[in-house]
Amino acid sequence: MNDKEISEIRRRYKVEKSGISRIRGCYVNEKKEIISELDQSLGLMTETEADEILSLLKKTLSGKVGTNLLDIAFSTNQVMESEEYQLLMKLRSSCLNDADALHAFWHKVIDALEMEGNYMILLAYDSYDVFSYHKDGAKSEDSGEIFSYILCTVCPVNMAKPSLSYYVRDNCFRNVVSDSVVAPPALGFMFPAFDDRATNLYGALYYTRSILDSHEEFVDAVFRTGKL
Numbered sequence: 131m132n133d134k135e136i137s138e139i140r141r142r143y144k145v146e147k148s149g150i151s152r153i154r155g156c157y158v159n160e161k162k163e164i165i166s167e168l169d170q171s172l173g174l175m176t177e178t179e180a181d182e183i184l185s186l187l188k189k190t191l192s193g194k195v196g197t198n199l200l201d202i203a204f205s206t207n208q209v210m211e212s213e214e215y216q217l218l219m220k221l222r223s224s225c226l227n228d229a230d231a232l233h234a235f236w237h238k239v240i241d242a243l244e245m246e247g248n249y250m251i252l253l254a255y256d257s258y259d260v261f262s263y264h265k266d267g268a269k270s271e272d273s274g275e276i277f278s279y280i281l282c283t284v285c286p287v288n289m290a291k292p293s294l295s296y297y298v299r300d301n302c303f304r305n306v307v308s309d310s311v312v313a314p315p316a317l318g319f320m321f322p323a324f325d326d327r328a329t330n331l332y333g334a335l336y337y338t339r340s341i342l343d344s345h346e347e348f349v350d351a352v353f354r355t356g357k358l
Contacts, residue, residue, distance in 0.1 A: 131201060131335050135324050136191055142258060143188035145180050148172075153183060154226045155252040156236050157287070164236060168252075187254055190283045190318035190337045197341055201323065202334040202353050209332060214238075214354045218321050218334075222280050226255045239284070242351030248287040250312060255280050260327055277329050283318040284348075287311070317345050319352070 142148050155168035172180040193199050208215045217238070220231040232253070239251055255278070262274035287310050316339050323333030334353065338344040344358055 131195070131199070131323055131325055131333075133195055135327060136195070136199065136335070138327070139258070139320070139324055140188055140191045142256065143184040143191075145172075145177055145184065148184055149256045149258060150184070150187075150254045152226075153252055153254055154232060155250055157248065157250050158240055159248050160246070162240050164240070165248075168250075186285065186312065186314070187252065187281055187283055190281060190315050191320065191335075193337065193339070198338055200336045200338070200344075200358050202319070202336050202349070202355055204332050204334075204353070204355060206332075208354065212354060214352060218280070218352075221253065222255070222278060222321065226253055226280065238351050239348065242347045243284070243345065244347055245284070245286070245316065245345075248310070249316070250285045250287055252283045252285065253280060254283075275328060277324055279320055279322060279324070279329075281318065281320050283315045285315050286313040288313055315339060317348060 150172060152171045153168060157165045157168070159165050172183065175183070191199070204212075204215055217231060217234055220228050221235060224231060226232065235253075236251060243249075258277045258279075260274045260277050289310060315337065317337060319334050319336045321334040323330040323335055325333060336349060336353075336358070346358060349355070349358060
């Protein structure tokens with residue numbers, strides 16, 4: 131995928147444009163145990179909360195192509211036979227409604243991923259009516275095709291330090307206790323790829339925040355396509 135194609139998908143991560151209706155996920159502690167699972171509707175959030183969630187997911191599509199954003203290519207044999215590929219397709223085709231596929235994915239990631247501390251695995255499903263262009267270059271209202279994909283984001287969870295806060299309404303100071311704060315994504319991916327503004331079932335886009343630690347153990351477990 132190139133910068134233009136990635137930017138086109140990134141622009142969807144606004145409340146008024148997004149086709150994402152809910153977020154699925156799980157919270158994992160430092161012992162690789164699932165503490166809780168998440169199934170939250172964006173429609174039940176405030177607009178500010180929904181916008182913050184979408185902004186967090188959008189970071190999985192940020193950075194430099196070829197450095198932070200890397201193309202994943204599947205072989206024909208993988209598309210036809212591999213368990214890893216079939217699991218990704220089940221997540222996508224079920225719109226994240228297949229509980230067995232979700233749990234299989236959680237455990238595949240947790241068993242493989244080497245990450246210190248607590249973290250969250252988030253999954254979102256989006257369906258995009260890809261607009262087309264007229265011969266004169268003007269944007270057409272007609273959809274060229276529907277691009278359906280899943281976005282996975284893995285975010286570290288840090289503990290915020292207790293602090294003193296002033297409450298204007300009550301005219302007093304109070305201690306704010308420590309709480310869990312979701313950090314920006316460390317890694318994630320989009321499947322399938324959006325190449326030439328169309329669905330490419332033979333590809334995915336992988337994101338890593340750190341070029342020094344691309345978490346190849348995650349790539350191997352989820353894609354089985356060899357080294358990046």
